[in-house]
Amino acid sequence: MESDWESLPEELLDLVFKRLVLHLDSLRFAAVCKSWYWVSKNKQINSVPMLLIPDRQKNTWNFCDVTNDKVLKMQLKWVKRRFCGSSKGWLIVCDENFVVTLINPSFRVKGRKKKKNSIIRLPPLNPPGKHHREACAKDCEYFVYKAAISADPISNANDCIVVVIYGAWCELAFIRLGDNKWTYFDRSCSIFEDVAQIGDKSYVLTAITRQLFIFEYTTQRILNINLVAAPLCETDIYIKAYLVGSNEEELLLVHRYETYTHHGRVTNEFRVFKLDDDKYAWIEKNDLGDFAFFVGDNSSISVVASKIQGCESNCIYFYDDFDLTLGYCSFTDFGVYNVKSQRILKPAHVMTLMKKLKQSPIWFLPSVYL
Numbered sequence: 001m002e003s004d005w006e007s008l009p010e011e012l013l014d015l016v017f018k019r020l021v022l023h024l025d026s027l028r029f030a031a032v033c034k035s036w037y038w039v040s041k042n043k044q045i046n047s048v049p050m051l052l053i054p055d056r057q058k059n060t061w062n063f064c065d066v067t068n069d070k071v072l073k074m075q076l077k078w079v080k081r082r083f084c085g086s087s088k089g090w091l092i093v094c095d096e097n098f099v100v101t102l103i104n105p106s107f108r109v110k111g112r113k114k115k116k117n118s119i120i121r122l123p124p125l126n127p128p129g130k131h132h133r134e135a136c137a138k139d140c141e142y143f144v145y146k147a148a149i150s151a152d153p154i155s156n157a158n159d160c161i162v163v164v165i166y167g168a169w170c171e172l173a174f175i176r177l178g179d180n181k182w183t184y185f186d187r188s189c190s191i192f193e194d195v196a197q198i199g200d201k202s203y204v205l206t207a208i209t210r211q212l213f214i215f216e217y218t219t220q221r222i223l224n225i226n227l228v229a230a231p232l233c234e235t236d237i238y239i240k241a242y243l244v245g246s247n248e249e250e251l252l253l254v255h256r257y258e259t260y261t262h263h264g265r266v267t268n269e270f271r272v273f274k275l276d277d278d279k280y281a282w283i284e285k286n287d288l289g290d291f292a293f294f295v296g297d298n299s300s301i302s303v304v305a306s307k308i309q310g311c312e313s314n315c316i317y318f319y320d321d322f323d324l325t326l327g328y329c330s331f332t333d334f335g336v337y338n339v340k341s342q343r344i345l346k347p348a349h350v351m352t353l354m355k356k357l358k359q360s361p362i363w364f365l366p367s368v369y370l
Helices: 010-018 023-030 034-041 130-138 348-354
Strands: 050-054 060-065 070-077 085-087 090-094 099-103 119-124 144-149 161-166 171-176 192-198 201-206 212-217 223-229 240-246 250-261 264-276 281-285 291-295 301-304 315-318 335-338 362-364
Touching: 050 070, 050 348, 060 348, 070 348, 085 362, 090 144, 090 161, 099 144, 099 161, 144 192, 161 192, 161 201, 171 192, 192 240, 201 240, 240 291, 240 301, 250 291, 264 315, 264 335
Parallel strands: 085 144, 291 315
Antiparallel strands: 050 060, 050 362, 060 070, 085 090, 090 099, 099 119, 144 161, 161 171, 192 201, 201 212, 212 223, 240 250, 250 264, 264 281, 291 301, 315 335
16 A cells, blocks of 8 residues: 555644754655645745766766765766856756756756756857857857856746856846847947846846946846946955855855966955945955855855854855866865855865866755656
């Protein structure tokens, strides 16, 4: 006689859910069946970003819980190609035909039944000139430097906009889910470095002028742009900048300082700045409080550390993401930066795996679907 898991009393399921400690167990609970999902939906499942690391097996990725320094017994089946973005529980990749594809790992975990809406292929981006096309196709995984989506393409398809920074000049393009072509921003504006979705607003940071813009998307695919903040003047030279939405309310700018060696790059420090809308400027923030940031090729993630077992508050988790200066990743620059002590911790187990990598990892924040 088969067990009728879906018909268990809600009161019993509620007691079971309250006893779960690990965030991963909460996700597994919600994925059992619809009735279990609805019980968990009214509770807060505090997911921690996982680091997706390529496995020795062909076309297989491992889920790593860096906060507890362990590799989970979950694997994603996908080609070993750089992910150019991770946003709203989806991974983003570009192929040799310059087609941008959205992948939901929740539907592609090894051992689980695949679902047809786990992959969404968008129209191809305009390819570069003929003399550059072959070279770009060969290194197609780097053609899109960074990508993000504004809303979940399944639960909120009408509001889903995909934004990419692409090409040798880091140009900007966007597309609404369901459109048959991309909308391109005038490349003469600037080289773009990062994009972030905060609530219903899209922010983009330029790489050279270090200006911050806000974008508005109309139904006629017209891109309206307004300057939000002037460049942040610094005497120290930083290598990379990330936009982070903290608690979906405030926008933060993270500067990453590094030195270069013959082995690659080494991160020395991070500095964090908060956007002051009234003063049209950035103000340095020396304490993240109970928050932790996860930065990289993904859309930068902010979580409440105290709600996640093992997660360190006032810290920035980072890995060796794609470097426009070097043009590649060395994979060894990885760790957890404490904003208060200004020290870097390197989890031993995951660090050992990182040293063996030949393909870039990426942060991924799990979501649950049935």
